[in-house]
Amino acid sequence: MSNEIAPLTDPGLPEHIHRKADVDPRAAKRAERQVGILFLLSVFGTLLFIYAYVGIDESIFIFLPIMGTTNAHQLFLGLGLAMSLFFIGMAAVHWAKTLMPDHEVIDHRKEQRSKDEDRSAFVATVKERAGEAGLGRRPFIKRTMGLALGLVGLSPILLLRDLGPLPENELNETNWKAGTRLVTDPGDRPLKPSDLEVGGVAQVQPEFPPGKERHLDDIAKDSVLLIRIRPEEFNLDPERLSWTYEGIIAFSKICSHMGCAVALYEQTTKHLLCPCHQSTFDVTRAAKVIFGPAARALPQLAITVDSEGYIVAKAPFNEAVGPSFWERDSK
Amino acid sequence: MSARERVAGQVANYVDERTGSAKWLKKTLTKVFPDHWSFMLGEIVLYSFIILLLSGTFLTFWFDPSMREVEYEGSYEPLSGLKMSAAYASTLHISFDVRGGLLMRQIHHWAALIFMAAMVAHLMRVFFTGAFRKPREFNWIIGVGLLTLGIVEGFLGYSLPDDLLSGTGIRIAEAIIQALPVVGSYLAYFIFGGAFPGEMFIQRIYVVHILLIPGIFLALITAHLMLVWYQKHTQYPGPGRTEKNVVGYPLMPVYMAKAGGFFFIVFGVTAFLGAFASINPLWLYGPYTPGQISAGSQPDWYMGWLDGLVRMAPPLETYWFGYTISWNILIPGLIIPGIIFTGMALYPFIESWMTGDKREHHLLDRPRNAPNRTALGAMSITFMLVALINGGNDLIATHFDLSINQIMWFTRIGIIVLPPLVFVITKRICLSLQRADRELVLHGRETGRLVMLPHGEFIEVHEPLSPQRAYLLTQHEQLPALEPVAADANGVRNPKGAKAKIQARLSRANQEQIAKPTPKEVLEIEDHH
Numbered sequence: 035m036s037n038e039i040a041p042l043t044d045p046g047l048p049e050h051i052h053r054k055a056d057v058d059p060r061a062a063k064r065a066e067r068q069v070g071i072l073f074l075l076s077v078f079g080t081l082l083f084i085y086a087y088v089g090i091d092e093s094i095f096i097f098l099p100i101m102g103t104t105n106a107h108q109l110f111l112g113l114g115l116a117m118s119l120f121f122i123g124m125a126a127v128h129w130a131k132t133l134m135p136d137h138e139v140i141d142h143r144k145e146q147r148s149k150d151e152d153r154s155a156f157v158a159t160v161k162e163r164a165g166e167a168g169l170g171r172r173p174f175i176k177r178t179m180g181l182a183l184g185l186v187g188l189s190p191i192l193l194l195r196d197l198g199p200l201p202e203n204e205l206n207e208t209n210w211k212a213g214t215r216l217v218t219d220p221g222d223r224p225l226k227p228s229d230l231e232v233g234g235v236a237q238v239q240p241e242f243p244p245g246k247e248r249h250l251d252d253i254a255k256d257s258v259l260l261i262r263i264r265p266e267e268f269n270l271d272p273e274r275l276s277w278t279y280e281g282i283i284a285f286s287k288i289c290s291h292m293g294c295a296v297a298l299y300e301q302t303t304k305h306l307l308c309p310c311h312q313s314t315f316d317v318t319r320a321a322k323v324i325f326g327p328a329a330r331a332l333p334q335l336a337i338t339v340d341s342e343g344y345i346v347a348k349a350p351f352n353e354a355v356g357p358s359f360w361e362r363d364s365k
Numbered sequence: 366m367s368a369r370e371r372v373a374g375q376v377a378n379y380v381d382e383r384t385g386s387a388k389w390l391k392k393t394l395t396k397v398f399p400d401h402w403s404f405m406l407g408e409i410v411l412y413s414f415i416i417l418l419l420s421g422t423f424l425t426f427w428f429d430p431s432m433r434e435v436e437y438e439g440s441y442e443p444l445s446g447l448k449m450s451a452a453y454a455s456t457l458h459i460s461f462d463v464r465g466g467l468l469m470r471q472i473h474h475w476a477a478l479i480f481m482a483a484m485v486a487h488l489m490r491v492f493f494t495g496a497f498r499k500p501r502e503f504n505w506i507i508g509v510g511l512l513t514l515g516i517v518e519g520f521l522g523y524s525l526p527d528d529l530l531s532g533t534g535i536r537i538a539e540a541i542i543q544a545l546p547v548v549g550s551y552l553a554y555f556i557f558g559g560a561f562p563g564e565m566f567i568q569r570i571y572v573v574h575i576l577l578i579p580g581i582f583l584a585l586i587t588a589h590l591m592l593v594w595y596q597k598h599t600q601y602p603g604p605g606r607t608e609k610n611v612v613g614y615p616l617m618p619v620y621m622a623k624a625g626g627f628f629f630i631v632f633g634v635t636a637f638l639g640a641f642a643s644i645n646p647l648w649l650y651g652p653y654t655p656g657q658i659s660a661g662s663q664p665d666w667y668m669g670w671l672d673g674l675v676r677m678a679p680p681l682e683t684y685w686f687g688y689t690i691s692w693n694i695l696i697p698g699l700i701i702p703g704i705i706f707t708g709m710a711l712y713p714f715i716e717s718w719m720t721g722d723k724r725e726h727h728l729l730d731r732p733r734n735a736p737n738r739t740a741l742g743a744m745s746i747t748f749m750l751v752a753l754i755n756g757g758n759d760l761i762a763t764h765f766d767l768s769i770n771q772i773m774w775f776t777r778i779g780i781i782v783l784p785p786l787v788f789v790i791t792k793r794i795c796l797s798l799q800r801a802d803r804e805l806v807l808h809g810r811e812t813g814r815l816v817m818l819p820h821g822e823f824i825e826v827h828e829p830l831s832p833q834r835a836y837l838l839t840q841h842e843q844l845p846a847l848e849p850v851a852a853d854a855n856g857v858r859n860p861k862g863a864k865a866k867i868q869a870r871l872s873r874a875n876q877e878q879i880a881k882p883t884p885k886e887v888l889e890i891e892d893h894h
Contacts (some may be wrong), residue, residue, distance in 0.1 A: 038821070042835055042836050042839050042840075042884055042887065043832075043836070043884075044604060044605065044607070044836055044840070045604045045605075045832040045833050045836055046604055046605045047604060047605030047612065048604060048605075048833055057777065062541055087464060087465070092464065101641060101643075104643075105467070107464070108465070108467050108468050108640070109640055109641070111464070111468050111640070112468045112471075112472075112636055112637070112639050112640020112641065113637070113640050113641075115468070115636045115640070116636035116637035116639075116640055117633070119629045119630075119632040119633035119636055120629065120630055120632075120633025120634065120636075120637070121633070122626070122629040122633075123626040123627060123628065123629030123631075123632075123633055124626070125626070125629070126622045126625055126626025126631065127622065127623055127626040127627065128624070129622055129626075130618070130619050130622035130623045131623075131628065134619045135619065136614070136619070136620050138399050138612050138613060138614065139395075139612070139613065139614065139615055140397070140605070140610050140611070140612050141396070141397035141597070141610065141611040141612075141613075142609060142610055142611075142882050143597055143609050143610055143611055143726060143727060146500040146596065146725060149495060194555065195555075197555040197556065197558060198554040198555040198556070198557060198558040198559050198563075198565075199554060199558075199559050200551065200820065201550040201551060201554045203551075204560055205543075205550055205560075208449030214366075219656060226833055230499075237656060239656075250562050250653075250654060250655055251559070251560045251561065253564060253654055253655045253656045254536075254560065254561050254562060254655035254656075255560070256639070257655065257656035261367050287656060288655070291540070291693065291694075292536065292537045292540035292541075292675070292694065293536045293537070293539065293540045293561070293655075294533055294536060294537065294658055294662070295533075295656055295657055295658040296657065297657065297658045297660075298660065309658055309659070309660045309661065309662050309759065310537060310658070310662050311672075311675055311676045312676060312758065312759065312769055312773065313680075323680055323808065324417045325773075326676070326680070326773070327675060327676060327677070327678040327679070327680055327693045327697075328693070329680040329681060329682035329691065329693050330682065342700065348872060350749075356540075356689040357539075357540035357543055357544065357691070357694070358543070358544060358682060358689045358690075358694075359543045359544065359550040359553075359689065360545070360546050360547055360548075360549050360550060360688055360689060360690070361688065361689075362687075362689040363687070364682070364684040364689045365684065
């Protein structure tokens, strides 16, 4: 396929224009001095670095416009390092641009493709050598080799099995049981309804028996947000309403979308917002999703009070908390 | 012979007798590289990689990749006595108790951002100038691989300190893994060594971050550079530059000085940023705990588009036959990025299929002369930018006092409407620029000088272009569109009829051009004057 329209004639490389330093020895000398000064600036940078390292105390803070208060030690270390590097570069580039030859050179280019005879020689060689291995004539070797190579990869894959335990039913479980007290996080104090005013929010965890330590894994699934509003503001079906207590409602704090902590509660609108992807949940309607990518409401924890008046879980969560997974029962 | 020459000669002799490299070195030292500022973008990527290796090695001397719980006793008082992971505590130690530690951390983070930014800029340069065409398809694919790995590597590095912000990022990554059909929860349990967050994750990603991926990087970058070396660099069109030559400066001394110097400049600028521009001040976030979060949670910019896509996804989840599928995670988190990166890797082959052009290309295209490609690139950038804007929707909302819901709806609609719109506009702009080039060649440059003719008419004087400029504006090829071959001469239907038809249709759209002036037209105009 050729070009339909012939191009204009190529006028060839433009004429080389001499730089000042090429023709004027004084300009060349000046350029040489400039390069030298740039190298000396780099030396100054290194000296500044050394001085900052040993001479500037790490506890000194100085104020700079825009940056604000900043640590003088780190700042001058950085400035010294930056100068020592930057000016070496500037010197080298200036040297190349003013004093090294700037004649453009033409190099010729060959097609990538090998010569025809080399290509056919290559094919002949491959055929001949492959023939010597005799794989085509010995199908038994071919098949068993295929089988062996196909299976040998299984061992390293199997070795990875002990990377972690099987999930079993763990993704569906939390430490909440019927009667588990809600304790503050942090603080581990059990709560009475009177501890939470209308409009108040508290982050709680299930109470652990003495001796059992709370790990991040537990917090990652147990975290619950306790919110109190006026009971008449609820817009819930009777069952869900019975899961609340005097206007106090409890939700899993772990976002049903991707597991972030749903931490932003807006008192006036009674909306919960996840700061990660802005899924917004309506507290008055059992954390129904009203905006954003989350597909499910936050799981609600049924609560009541025990004989001593402390808030307890009425029952475990009736669905898995946190982000979805394949086996999840999402009825 | 001076003493210096004698020593040099002895060294050269010693090396050559053992390696036989004199001939190769001679050729290499005189190798020609074309000069253009846009060829420095790839260099910045390489240099940032070296800076990352150097600063990263420094950080490993103190960093403790462990999720073991420790009590912080360092010199940063606000966190004193707090329980945290050893990873976070050692990061604080580097930041506050190792001299130059904070500087190195900031240099490492800045270098990572520059690495990614330069990689994207380099990719755009290669795309818009058509440098990916035959014979450079392998290098394009290696480049796409490097970009993908770069995103992963950056994310892992960002996750290592185990602060509240990065822990939240890991939680999101875990949710994506968990959302995979069939194997999701198993995979998540294997990777995290049990339930999230477990106690294994940091030490596992540490070895991936400092050994596995850098190793792959090193191998791929080496292959990338060897191919550039072997295939010789592309060059921009212009007088004296052809498909059969390379015009530029020799490696020694000009290019050595320029490229070597440029390394120091990039390093110097990165160090300057590390000194003056605070980045990821993770002591403000506190240690990670799954029950807390900091408002305005943002990933680094190269992940921002992904986060933006996830944010704008509609709340779609299905529960079929007892199994849950989170489309709201899978589509933006895996399927769309998969399509984008696969499409990017395959583009050189798609384009050569559309044009039917199987020849080698070493002269770069001016973007206007490939309107379809340029429009496609602009369209992709628009898609990414809209996604990126949505990735920062919370910050935009608070900074500019806008409603987050409005931004979300703007980007949800925008990501569908704007890219095609930008495609059409860009293509029209390219064709207009071609038309302008044609005018320039045929009628010369407007001088702005008005002249009154004897009979009173005013005309503007046009100056003919220099032959060099006229050549530059007309040197490009204009390939004809492919013709669909429905049947051969004997009336036998083409077995690939439908495919050929699509190809011809795409080719017609792809090769839409404003005809460039022919030498004959130019001559006629010249005679006319």
